[in-house]
Amino acid sequence: xxxxxxxxxxxxxxxxxxxxxxxxxxxxxxxxxxxxxxxxxxxxxxxxxxxxxxxxxxxxxxxxxxxxxxxxxxxxxxxxxxxxxxxxxxxxxxxxxxxxxxxxxxxxxxxxxxxxxxxxxxxxxxxxxxxxxxxxxxxxxxxxxxxxxxxxxxxxxxxxxxxxxxxxxxxxxxxxxxxxxxxxxxxxxxxxxxxxxxxxxxxxxxxxxxxxxxxxxxxxxxxxxxxxxxxxxxxxxxxxxxxxxxxxxxxxxxxxxxxxxxxxxxxxxxxxxxxxxxxxxxxxxxxxxxxxxxxxxxxxx
Amino acid sequence: xxxxxxxxxxxxxxxxxxxxxxxxxxxxxxxxxxxxxxxxxxxxxxxxxxxxxxxxxxxxxxxxxxxxxxxxxxxxxxxxxxxxxxxxxxxxxxxxxxxxxxxxxxxxxxxxxxxxxxxxxxxxxxxxxxxxxxxxxxxxxxxxxxxxxxxxxxxxxxxxxxxxxxxxxxxxxxxxxxxxxxxxxxxxxxxxxxxxxxxxxxxxxxxxxxxxxxxxxxxxxxxxxxxxxxxxxxxxxxxxxxxxxxxxxxxxxxxxxxxxxxxxxxxxxxxxxxxxxxxxxxxxxxxxxxxxxxxxxxxxxxxxxxxxxxxxxxxxxxxxxxxxxxxxxxxxxxxxxxxx
Numbered sequence: 343x344x345x346x347x348x349x350x351x352x353x354x355x356x357x358x359x360x361x362x363x364x365x366x367x368x369x370x371x372x373x374x375x376x377x378x379x380x381x382x383x384x385x386x387x388x389x390x391x392x393x394x395x396x397x398x399x400x401x402x403x404x405x406x407x408x409x410x411x412x413x414x415x416x417x418x419x420x421x422x423x424x425x426x427x428x429x430x431x432x433x434x435x436x437x438x439x440x441x442x443x444x445x446x447x448x449x450x451x452x453x454x455x456x457x458x459x460x461x462x463x464x465x466x467x468x469x470x471x472x473x474x475x476x477x478x479x480x481x482x483x484x485x486x487x488x489x490x491x492x493x494x495x496x497x498x499x500x501x502x503x504x505x506x507x508x509x510x511x512x513x514x515x516x517x518x519x520x521x522x523x524x525x526x527x528x529x530x531x532x533x534x535x536x537x538x539x540x541x542x543x544x545x546x547x548x549x550x551x552x553x554x555x556x557x558x559x560x561x562x563x564x565x566x567x568x569x570x571x572x573x574x575x576x577x578x579x580x581x582x583x584x585x586x587x588x589x590x591x592x593x594x595x596x597x598x599x600x601x602x603x604x605x606x607x608x609x610x611x612x613x614x615x616x617x618x619x620x621x622x623x624x625x626x627x628x629x630x631x632x633x634x635x636x637x638x639x640x641x642x643x
Numbered sequence: 644x645x646x647x648x649x650x651x652x653x654x655x656x657x658x659x660x661x662x663x664x665x666x667x668x669x670x671x672x673x674x675x676x677x678x679x680x681x682x683x684x685x686x687x688x689x690x691x692x693x694x695x696x697x698x699x700x701x702x703x704x705x706x707x708x709x710x711x712x713x714x715x716x717x718x719x720x721x722x723x724x725x726x727x728x729x730x731x732x733x734x735x736x737x738x739x740x741x742x743x744x745x746x747x748x749x750x751x752x753x754x755x756x757x758x759x760x761x762x763x764x765x766x767x768x769x770x771x772x773x774x775x776x777x778x779x780x781x782x783x784x785x786x787x788x789x790x791x792x793x794x795x796x797x798x799x800x801x802x803x804x805x806x807x808x809x810x811x812x813x814x815x816x817x818x819x820x821x822x823x824x825x826x827x828x829x830x831x832x833x834x835x836x837x838x839x840x841x842x843x844x845x846x847x848x849x850x851x852x853x854x855x856x857x858x859x860x861x862x863x864x865x866x867x868x869x870x871x872x873x874x875x876x877x878x879x880x881x882x883x884x885x886x887x888x889x890x891x892x893x894x895x896x897x898x899x900x901x902x903x904x905x906x907x908x909x910x911x912x913x914x915x916x917x918x919x920x921x922x923x924x925x926x927x928x929x930x931x932x933x934x935x936x937x938x939x940x941x942x943x944x945x946x947x948x949x950x951x952x953x954x955x956x957x958x959x960x961x962x963x964x965x966x967x968x969x970x971x972x973x974x975x976x977x978x979x980x981x982x983x
Contacts, residue, residue: 449733479664482662484960487959488672490956492676493675494949561677562864567787575789575790575926578789579929597795612792615792616788620783627783627868
């Protein structure tokens with residue numbers, strides 16, 4: 343084993359221990375535990391929902407004109423919509439859509455943003471500042487606005503909404519990877535690798551990128567909550583999923599015509615969004631507190 | 644002070660570059676992504692003549708850099724195109740909607756700021772005890788709600804069921820007929836005060852309350868989180884400890900000394916929350932039929948009114964860059980270390 347690998351290994355061990363600490367803080371904090379429980383429940387719903395939903399055909403769009411806009415009851419747990427479809431079943435089906443779309447937005451954004459940031463941070467100079475300038479331009483848009491423009495250009499569909507959100511989402515990870523790469527670039531083990539003549543491209547792949555993975559993965563998981571709201575917002579504007587998709591944002595959108603007389607219509611899909619996002623945010627809050635060294639000291643007042 | 648001046652110049656130059664970048668990106672989105680840009684600009688049922696005219700006007704048959712030049716010169720002369728739906732120049736439509744949106748955002752911002760600072764300080768002062776947990780849960784709830792859904796729930800509860808607030812709109816029809824408002828600033832709350840029209844003023848407050856509350860939830864949660872974090876940091880510093888040792892009451896320490904040192908980050912938090920309200924307002928307005936940019940955009944999306952959508956996006960993005968610039972300068976003014 344070369345000395346360089348030994349140093350790299352101790353780095354890995356340090357990271358591993360940090361991760362362990364974070365995990366311990368998460369399981370001892372009731373709020374983050376609640377968040378974790380919510381996420382797990384929704385994951386289970388996403389997997390088994392379509393099999394246990396009482397009215398699977400209606401969830402996929404089949405109307406039942408005998409039972410329009412019925413209030414919640416034993417038959418229809420969350421009531422029915424304007425086409426007589428069981429809202430509860432549609433929400434069960436929607437969990438998968440919501441999780442898959444938001445996860446794809448975040449995952450692809452990470453895959454684009456992270457390498458760009460690592461390259462910008464490691465090479466610095468002209469290439470680095472060019473990448474970061476472009477990143478800044480994308481970050482200059484208020485949240486959701488650029489996605490709105492792209493989605494309006496592409497036309498309303500679930501796929502286009504996801505694409506539009508990716509376009510506006512990746513710069514955040516470039517930012518994060520960039521700052522991480524800047525601090526890693528001058529660590530002794532990277533210096534050592536350079537000194538023995540390892541090529542830059544290999545250093546980026548083997549040393550810089552791995553160092554950016556952990557913080558970005560944490561951030562990406564926490565961002566799932568905002569991604570869910572973003573996807574729902576585009577659907578709400580009519581730029582996302584199209585009927586009869588059982589998408590939560592779309593259900594709230596169609597529900598807005600009816601909900602003043604039929605309160606259950608928009609309430610339950612919105613509640614589903616709220617609870618799932620709450621799960622991610624509860625977990626995120628605890629993680630953020632755990633990894634922020636400034637907050638770990640004792641208190642006075 | 645000299646540093647501050649240099650900083651401002653540098654920051655303004657940077658903002659200028661960013662605006663050019665924003666225009667470049669919107670250009671790429673509107674001219675390069677679509678299969679047939681001309682068809683987008685003329686709406687859903689174009690005739691061949693209309694498409695030809697749009698192609699001509701936008702220079703779509705010319706090379707890209709010429710198209711970009713045409714695009715930029717049009718924008719700089721204030722020409723954002725003509726709305727397909729309203730047939731007005733997009734810029735004048737935006738000017739009408741902007742005041743209503745800004746009024747809503749500013750009221751929401753005030754609610755979020757006051758609430759955020761109070762709850763944040765309170766949370767930090769009782770760190771890890773019941774009030775802190777409560778404050779944090781409220782803050783997290785605030786950032787977890789889809790703004791349009793919260794708007795609907797508030798409307799359902801307080802307007803429809805309890806009848807405490809008007810359902811929608813900016814001013815009651817009866818009030819606008821009997822006590823009409825002259826358009827001075829475009830802000831109903833200010834215009835009615837200038838004219839001494841207290842009936843319209845009360846009515847405006849009545850109308851703005853629920854939409855502003857719905858819009859305030861997200862920035863409120865954001866500010867609580869930032870203020871709390873900052874306050875905890877400051878409260879751990881040694882000078883806070885000596886103040887405590889001198890026997891200053893904790894309220895004076897909290898609000899007079901600690902908050903002052905946390906102010907720079909608080910300003911960042913507020914700037915961020917303002918940014919979020921900008922697009923949050925879009926979703927909020929649709930529910931309350933608030934006659935601002937959000938409702939305008941939503942109607943434009945429904946009508947496939949592409950010039951109106953892109954015009955609003957450009958205007959709001961430019962506005963956002965300017966707000967960020969002002970926040971940065973204000974922050975440098977409050978905390979000279981920023982200019983280093």
